[in-house]
Amino acid sequence: MAMRHITYRDVIICCMAILISGILGAHPVQSAEPPLPYSKELGSLKLTVPTDKLIRKQLGIKAKSGQFGIADLRPGIIIIEIFNMYCPHCQKYAPTVNELHRLIQSNPKLKVKVLLLGIGVGNSPFEVNIFRKKYAVAFPLFDDKNYAISNLMHGLLTPHFIGLKVDGKGGYCVFYSKDGGFSNPKAFLDEMLKLSETACGGK
Amino acid sequence: MKMRSRCLIIVVSMAIACVSTAFATSDAFKDRIYQVGKLKPIDSVPILKVGERAPDFMLPSVTGKKIRLSSYKGKMNVVISFIPAAWTPVCSDQWPGYNIVQDIFDAHDAILLGISEDNIPTLFAWTAQMGELWFPVLSDFWPHGEVAKKYGVLRSNGTAERAIFVIDKKGIIRFIDIHDINRRPPLEDIVNALERLQHK
Numbered sequence: 509m510a511m512r513h514i515t516y517r518d519v520i521i522c523c524m525a526i527l528i529s530g531i532l533g534a535h536p537v538q539s540a541e542p543p544l545p546y547s548k549e550l551g552s553l554k555l556t557v558p559t560d561k562l563i564r565k566q567l568g569i570k571a572k573s574g575q576f577g578i579a580d581l582r583p584g585i586i587i588i589e590i591f592n593m594y595c596p597h598c599q600k601y602a603p604t605v606n607e608l609h610r611l612i613q614s615n616p617k618l619k620v621k622v623l624l625l626g627i628g629v630g631n632s633p634f635e636v637n638i639f640r641k642k643y644a645v646a647f648p649l650f651d652d653k654n655y656a657i658s659n660l661m662h663g664l665l666t667p668h669f670i671g672l673k674v675d676g677k678g679g680y681c682v683f684y685s686k687d688g689g690f691s692n693p694k695a696f697l698d699e700m701l702k703l704s705e706t707a708c709g710g711k
Numbered sequence: 712m713k714m715r716s717r718c719l720i721i722v723v724s725m726a727i728a729c730v731s732t733a734f735a736t737s738d739a740f741k742d743r744i745y746q747v748g749k750l751k752p753i754d755s756v757p758i759l760k761v762g763e764r765a766p767d768f769m770l771p772s773v774t775g776k777k778i779r780l781s782s783y784k785g786k787m788n789v790v791i792s793f794i795p796a797a798w799t800p801v802c803s804d805q806w807p808g809y810n811i812v813q814d815i816f817d818a819h820d821a822i823l824l825g826i827s828e829d830n831i832p833t834l835f836a837w838t839a840q841m842g843e844l845w846f847p848v849l850s851d852f853w854p855h856g857e858v859a860k861k862y863g864v865l866r867s868n869g870t871a872e873r874a875i876f877v878i879d880k881k882g883i884i885r886f887i888d889i890h891d892i893n894r895r896p897p898l899e900d901i902v903n904a905l906e907r908l909q910h911k
Binding site: 592593594595596597598599600630632634635638639642655665666667668687688689 | 812897
């Protein structure tokens with residue numbers, strides 16, 4: 509195949525494309541409050557669409573393959589645990605996070621309103637699977653083999669929990685973002701629900 | 712032409728900036744990790760090859776026991792994990808992962824030996840943050856870097872490469888991964904190397 513020289517026009521077109529894709533991508537909903545850590549960065553995060561149809565349904569993802577963004581998730585409250593199979597505290601808090609999932613799933617109202625998912629920062633699918641099996645994690649876990657999260661969210665410590673609201677129109681609003689685990693899943697869930705009610709201007 | 716070169720430099724620089732890795736560290740080491748920045752990926756010249764006999768060594772472990780590699784000969788496969796330094800970002804999130812997969816090592820008749828160029832008290836304090844490790848942690852502090860040198864993984868600043876050696880029961884090296892120091896070797900590479908030993 510014959511190669512063509514890259515022209516100045518090509519570079520400009522490329523930069524414009526990147527700029528436009530950024531503008532049209534997922535956007536944080538404006539709020540009067542100062543943004544929480546990683547609020548903006550989350551909009552650029554892309555995850556692999558799960559092959560399992562049931563998990564896609566659970567997440568509200570319409571695409572059957574490729575990648576999806578945070579704002580493509582089903583509308584409602586989303587709790588994301590950013591973990592790492594290699595992190596001692598992620599291992600320590602795994603049973604507590606499982607209990608949080610059980611609390612959500614055992615309440616019919618919360619089950620449809622709140623979604624819990626995990627992203628293994630710098631972890632391959634194999635490593636995420638080790639973590640899933642070792643701690644019998646029943647909520648969806650995603651890999652981050654290419655370190656997309658650590659490249660986006662500098663200074664992040666694991667586990668890190670993010671609480672956000674997704675509006676179903678390509679917008680999202682982060683109301684919680686903190687490093688470290690929690691010891692009382694019920695109290696953590698109550699805090700998430702309370703914060704979500706008042707956050708993002710009540711939207 | 713000048714403009715084209717300039718634009719290419721900008722685009723390449725942006726691409727490099729995008730792929731540079733900032734490692735997410737465990738909260739278990741909060742405020743105790745020394746940030747080393749991005750390091751030269753590999754800073755040593757390999758001297759060992761797959762199929763060669765693994766050089767023998769005896770090193771002290773954090774438990775006070777001395778471990779000799781040849782003591783596993785005829786009994787167990789050995790995985791050696793060299794890590795560059797205690798209290799640094801990637802290293803602190805490497806061995807704790809191996810700590811939850813003892814069953815995989817057991818299933819492959821393998822022991823893991825962790826080796827660092829740090830001294831025993833440093834390794835003792837650092838590994839205490841990881842919980843109770845099931846595998847021996849060895850210090851190659853004195854004579855400094857002697858084992859790392861034998862394995863061709865001693866860097867010019869006295870730390871070791873982030874390297875994995877898989878040695879079979881006959882004492883023969885079956886897998887070598889002298890990894891980019893800024894990244895963690897994927898666990899599946901070690902598991903696959905152990906799998907291959909069983910088919911030999």
